[in-house]
Amino acid sequence: MKSERTTGFATLAVHAGQEPDPTTGAIMTPVFLTSTYVQAAPSKTKGYDYSRTHNPTRTALEHNLAALEGGRYGLGFASGMAAIHCVLNLLQSGDHVIAGNDLYGGTYRLLRTLYQKFGLETTFVDLTDTEQLEGAFRENTRLVMLETPTNPLLRCCDLRAIAKICKRRGVLSMADNTFATPFLQQPLALGCDIVAHSTTKYLGGHSDVVGGALVVNEPDLLKKLAHFQNSCGGTPGPMDCFLVLRGTKTLHIRMQRHCENALAVAKWLEKHPRVERVIYPGLPSHPNHALAKKQMRAGGGMVSVELKASVAQAKKVCSSFQVFSLAESLGGVESLVDHPASMTHASIPAEERRRTGLQDGLIRLSVGIEDVGDLIADLDRALQKAR
Numbered sequence: 001m002k003s004e005r006t007t008g009f010a011t012l013a014v015h016a017g018q019e020p021d022p023t024t025g026a027i028m029t030p031v032f033l034t035s036t037y038v039q040a041a042p043s044k045t046k047g048y049d050y051s052r053t054h055n056p057t058r059t060a061l062e063h064n065l066a067a068l069e070g071g072r073y074g075l076g077f078a079s080g081m082a083a084i085h086c087v088l089n090l091l092q093s094g095d096h097v098i099a100g101n102d103l104y105g106g107t108y109r110l111l112r113t114l115y116q117k118f119g120l121e122t123t124f125v126d127l128t129d130t131e132q133l134e135g136a137f138r139e140n141t142r143l144v145m146l147e148t149p150t151n152p153l154l155r156c157c158d159l160r161a162i163a164k165i166c167k168r169r170g171v172l173s174m175a176d177n178t179f180a181t182p183f184l185q186q187p188l189a190l191g192c193d194i195v196a197h198s199t200t201k202y203l204g205g206h207s208d209v210v211g212g213a214l215v216v217n218e219p220d221l222l223k224k225l226a227h228f229q230n231s232c233g234g235t236p237g238p239m240d241c242f243l244v245l246r247g248t249k250t251l252h253i254r255m256q257r258h259c260e261n262a263l264a265v266a267k268w269l270e271k272h273p274r275v276e277r278v279i280y281p282g283l284p285s286h287p288n289h290a291l292a293k294k295q296m297r298a299g300g301g302m303v304s305v306e307l308k309a310s311v312a313q314a315k316k317v318c319s320s321f322q323v324f325s326l327a328e329s330l331g332g333v334e335s336l337v338d339h340p341a342s343m344t345h346a347s348i349p350a351e352e353r354r355r356t357g358l359q360d361g362l363i364r365l366s367v368g369i370e371d372v373g374d375l376i377a378d379l380d381r382a383l384q385k386a387r
């Protein structure tokens, strides 16, 4: 639900979904730590009966996230995986899914180790190539799942083109917008049916909460997804909702700084003698740069770097930072470094990793909002270990 006041992104980020508490005037949405709600007579409620189904703190967050994505309806979840799981519940045995071939590892695992055994078939394709997508459709294809930019190779696929292909065939499209955030791109406006998020990352923004969300425009889709949200129960607690709501208030200014810092870091790395290749959608050297410029407001906060280094050296580099912290996850205010081949993407077999272009010497940076001079000095120090 959009705030009545305005539709500007920054104003929505601060205000959408949140009115001062009517009983006290508290300007911040209270954390409604309650499981149940007193009814005036059987089934006579004030809109809330049980907190798995609805909770006012969650309602505020759901409205806020819907407004930021330029959508009508938001749904909150306990994690990004719970949100994506909810989308898969729309399908049934015998249905076919087309998914990107460098999808988030958890999504890949969900499709492979859970839904496959229930008779859901998935084809993984390179979605940066719409011809590959066209060729993968079957009579029973019901859903296309995409991410852009992808992780960790930061490939970008054409949201508008993919949404159009799906619409023409009557197939649902779901865009995981975790890496870009609605500040940089809004998949619903480009024609996608469902936007998914891990709010754990940029939306929460402070590495202090795990959460997920879906945003849709179609009332029918909302009804089905809300039914599964309530049936499966992967809903967030009110404190988690409060933390994500606090995060989204500064999303626009954090993203501006993440993008500025990431671009500066990427440009600096591109000139470094120990660097083989810098992957950043905001650099003209990125293979999808033209598309990224068209569909994203800026290049994002993630930078991947192929080092001229052995695996051992790459690991040593990762352990030598003072400002960057070595950790999985991304999107917080603090800078993080990850070695995908041994950390986030270790569960993908080595040949499979290399086939998709993920080299063992690649490191992934989640560039934070610290002073960019300190980040570059830290990189300079750590890269000494690559010789």
Ligand SMILES: *Cc1c(COP(=O)(O)O)cnc(C)c1O
Pocket (backbone or CB within 6 Å): 079, 080, 081, 082, 104, 106, 107, 147, 151, 176, 178, 179, 197, 198, 199, 200, 201, 210, 211, 212
């Ligand atoms: C982290 C992440 C997820 C999973 O979210 P959780 O909150 O960890 O469950 C899904 N998609 C992408 C792109 C992610 O980065």
